[in-house]
Amino acid sequence: xxxxxxxxxxxxxxxxxxxxxxxxxxxxxxxxxxxxxxxxxxxxxxxxxxxxxxxxxxxxxxxxxxxxxxxxxxxxxxxxxxxxxxxxxxxxxxxxxxxxxxxxxxxxxxxxxxxxxxxxxxxxxxxxxxxxxxxxxxxxxxxxxxxxxxxxxxxxxxxxxxxxxxxxxxxxxxxxxxxxxxxxxxxxxxxxxxxxxxxxxxxxxxxxxxxxxxxxxxxxxxxxxxxxxxxxxxxxxxxxxxxxxxxxxxxxxxxxxxxxxxxxxxxxxxxxxxxxxxxxxxxxxxxxxxxxxxxxxxxxxxxxxxxxxxxxxxxxxxxxxxxxxxxxxxxxxxxxxxxxxxxxxxxxxxxxxxxxxxxxxxxxxxxxxxxxxxxxxxxx
Numbered sequence: 001x002x003x004x005x006x007x008x009x010x011x012x013x014x015x016x017x018x019x020x021x022x023x024x025x026x027x028x029x030x031x032x033x034x035x036x037x038x039x040x041x042x043x044x045x046x047x048x049x050x051x052x053x054x055x056x057x058x059x060x061x062x063x064x065x066x067x068x069x070x071x072x073x074x075x076x077x078x079x080x081x082x083x084x085x086x087x088x089x090x091x092x093x094x095x096x097x098x099x100x101x102x103x104x105x106x107x108x109x110x111x112x113x114x115x116x117x118x119x120x121x122x123x124x125x126x127x128x129x130x131x132x133x134x135x136x137x138x139x140x141x142x143x144x145x146x147x148x149x150x151x152x153x154x155x156x157x158x159x160x161x162x163x164x165x166x167x168x169x170x171x172x173x174x175x176x177x178x179x180x181x182x183x184x185x186x187x188x189x190x191x192x193x194x195x196x197x198x199x200x201x202x203x204x205x206x207x208x209x210x211x212x213x214x215x216x217x218x219x220x221x222x223x224x225x226x227x228x229x230x231x232x233x234x235x236x237x238x239x240x241x242x243x244x245x246x247x248x249x250x251x252x253x254x255x256x257x258x259x260x261x262x263x264x265x266x267x268x269x270x271x272x273x274x275x276x277x278x279x280x281x282x283x284x285x286x287x288x289x290x291x292x293x294x295x296x297x298x299x300x301x302x303x304x305x306x307x308x309x310x311x312x313x314x315x316x317x318x319x320x321x322x323x324x325x326x327x328x329x330x331x332x333x334x335x336x337x338x339x340x341x342x343x344x345x346x347x348x349x350x351x352x353x354x355x356x357x358x359x360x361x362x363x364x365x366x367x368x369x370x371x372x373x374x375x376x377x378x379x380x
Contacts (some may be wrong), residue, residue, distance in 0.1 A: 108136065189209070212286065290374070307342075327364075
């Protein structure tokens with residue numbers, strides 16, 4: 001058996017260094033593996049249910065085998081694992097037995113692990129140690145897990161507001177500026193930006209979120225019956241900004257420059273390309289990165305969408321009129337050092353209801369947490 005720091009703490013806390021401990025570890029691993037094998041559509045649920053029942057009976061130190069398993073769990077398996085941890089912890093507290101706060105805190109600090117698992121450990125830590133937030137959160141503004149970073153920002157916002165309430169505007173402004181670099185969630189960013197604006201420090205949300213606002217647009221191509229979504233029109237095969245193409249109803253199409261002034265980078269294709277139905281349009285931009293790095297291209301659109309990075313399709317969703325929400329579509333890829341090509345395909349269908357007339361999108365480039373990546377953007 002591998003002796004880890006977590007195991008040593010477990011031994012000190014629970015006194016579990018008995019001869020059968022290795023066997024218990026092996027049993028727990030096998031049960032966790034059965035839970036991890038559950039399918040997204042419920043495939044394997046009966047086996048996962050049986051494994052869950054056995055797992056929660058193995059004892060409290062099993063929690064520290066379950067928590068690292070979040071690293072490789074899909075959303076369905078996460079639900080099983082979380083409920084197992086909760087069941088074990090609740091049972092221990094009901095018996096009047098303490099949870100191992102030091103071990104929970106140690107796991108929270110292991111940033112190599114999934115933010116979901118660490119967040120769950122944090123929640124139970126707070127239940128047994130109410131002083132933990134004040135001790136931990138001030139040091140977690142740059143946490144790699146969005147789940148704990150949000151808590152850290154929320155905690156720091158309380159302190160920043162206290163400065164504001166005391167009319168210490170210089171200190172408050174500095175505090176809010178610092179939080180603006182740490183925040184990743186839209187509601188927190190907007191709240192901070194609103195306060196900074198009131199302090200005379202306006203925030204450019206387009207820059208803050210990394211929205212692309214300057215595009216080359218072309219369309220409309222035919223999408224009658226939805227066939228255009230799967231049809232690879234010329235822009236998908238090769239970007240040639242000097243070319244002209246035959247579009248819907250045989251009209252000649254050329255690329256157009258377009259800049260949106262929307263504070264969230266929304267491009268209204270009805271205004272930019274004309275009001276059309278049953279059509280497909282393309283938006284192209286070239287971005288320049290100083291180095292190679294993984295990125296997310298996050299889009300919002302009411303319409304069916306495809307996203308391409310450097311000629312490779314990295315995301316698609318063939319669904320119409322589900323509302324436009326920031327970051328609802330996420331494509332993952334890698335920027336090359338130097339020039340990179342981004343292409344978005346946005347398809348409108350034939351529906352005639354008023355709410356189905358929107359043909360628009362927004363797109364931003366960010367890291368996996370939603371943090372802006374410094375890029376220069378050109379339309380060609």
